[in-house]
Amino acid sequence: MSQPPGFIDPKHPKHVCLLKKALYGLKQAPRAWFDRFSLYLLHLGFKCSKADSSLFILQCKRGTILLLLYVDDIIITGSSDELITDILTSLAKEFSMKDLGSLQFFLGTEVQYFKGGIHRSQRKYAAELLKKTDMALAKSVSTPLAQKYGLQLSTGNLVDASSYRSIVGSLQYLTLTRPDLSHAVNLPVKRILIYVKGTSHCGLRLLARSPFKLYGFSDADWGGCTTTRRSTTGYSIYLGANCVSWASKKQHTVSRSSAEAEYRALASITAEITWIAYILRDIGVYLKLAPTLFCDKISALYMTVNPILHARTKHVEMVYHFVREKVARGQLVTHFVRSKDQLADIHTKALTKQEFAKFRSKLGVCVPPPH
Structure with a gap:
């Protein structure tokens, strides 16, 4: 920490203060607090999720505990109320905290x-x-x-x-x-x-x-931005009947066709759905069936399974072709969905009152x- 005004040592004006304890409000305080708290959790037997550094998992004979940390706010849940109580007691002895129920x-x-x-x-x-x-x-x-x-x-x-x-x-x-x-x-x-x-x-x-399956709907509004002519990617991801992730964002580059725009949208949802699968794996939950992606553009679906079409997609960045690799390995399944049943439409375009109410309820x- 720099020497505060009024307390600068005239003999060593360029020296800095070495903190023995992190002070609230400093830029390095959150990192110091996270290091201190995470080390104690590791001491208790927790493991940090590889997919999300703020998620800690404890798996033992007594049950499973999930702890989510956001700065100094904590959510804890698990399969055993007794084990949760013991963890909270241990944390209260080590840190000054309050259980809000x-x-x-x-x-x-x-x-x-x-x-x-x-x-x-x-x-x-x-x-x-x-x-x-x-x-x-x-x-x-x-x-x-x-x-x-x-x-x-x-x-x-x-x-x-x-x-x-x-x-x-x-x-x-x-x-x-x-x-x-x-x-x-x-x-x-x-x-x-x-x-x-x-x-x-x-x-x-x-x-x-609800039925335990992971699936998502992907859509793109080709050239929707009248200023830049970039397309909009939209998707919704469901775990059973619950919508767990969604997005609507402008694509980074202009797409030369609607199929290319839809294919880029498929790449975005594939990355997100892969991350969710990693989270589930970290907490000990494994999918029996490969995740399913629904798209209303047949040509984009052909691009995910047919390598012969590669000549038509040379201009698409290689990073987007990992969708095809996921499908080839059986880690992902793609299906066609009719436009009227495309739930991701709510993330890419303005809808009528009836359509908006229908898709909102599906979310x-x-x-x-x-x-």
């Missing part, structure tokens, strides 16, 4: 329990955002995007850039429990805020029991079920 709030996310699962929402966070933007009394709308929306380069007086970035950042954080906002969140924000006003009580439903976004 069953999970209710975590990083702005509210957790509600119902028979058969949990419901995650950010109702309080959404209410504060609407109040901050003076949209608390706005009349709600059914969809976050109008069907015929368009973005163009602005001329004349612009809005306050700092305020706009703050609102967009807040909306992006809201997508932690609102996958129905993932596509609209980087587009005109006023209508999105009005939509949030009418659906602030909605959140993500997670069921405790598991709903009001809290009765207790």
Whole structure:
């Protein structure tokens, strides 16, 4: 640490302070705390997940414990209540911490329990955002995007850039429990805020029991950006009936065909679904069947299984061809899905009220079920 103003040693002005203990607020404090805490967890028998460094796993004869660490916030769960109690007792002896009981709030996310699962929402966070933007009394709308929306380069007086970035950042954080906002969140924000006003009580439903299979839906909006002509990748990944991962993001380069855009989207979801499989493997859960990817572009599916088409895809970066390798090894299965059943459409384009409501329910976004 640099010498603080007013306490600089005149004989050694260029010297720095050697800290014997990490101080809260310093840049190196989180790293020092993580090293200290993780070393103690390893001492207790935990192993750090290879796929996620913030996840620690303890597997023994008494059961399995999962501990998720985010700075100084901790979630712990497991198969044995007695083992969880013993771990919490050991942590309390080593560190100054407080057990808050069953999970209710975590990083702005509210957790509600119902028979058969949990419901995650950010109702309080959404209410504060609407109040901050003076949209608390706005009349709600059914969809976050109008069907015929368009973005163009602005001329004349612009809005306050700092305020706009703050609102967009807040909306992006809201997508932690609102996958129905993932596509609209980087587009005109006023209508999105009005939509949030009418659906602030909605959140993500997670069921405790459903068929154990991993699958995903992938889609791309070819050349959707009128300014750069880059395509938009959108996907939803499900573990059973639960949507566990989703994304809507602009592709890095311009695609020369719709098949190429869809193939790049398949590459993105393949990387994400592979990471989820690694997480499951780390906690001792193995898939009986290979993950399945659904796509509504037949030509893109042919590119994943037919090496003869390689001549047509030489311009596609080699990094994207690991999809074909996964399929050839049997680690991934690709299937065609009709466009009207393509659940990833909600992440790439504006939909009608009926289509949006249908796909939103498929994502598991709903009001809290009765207790």
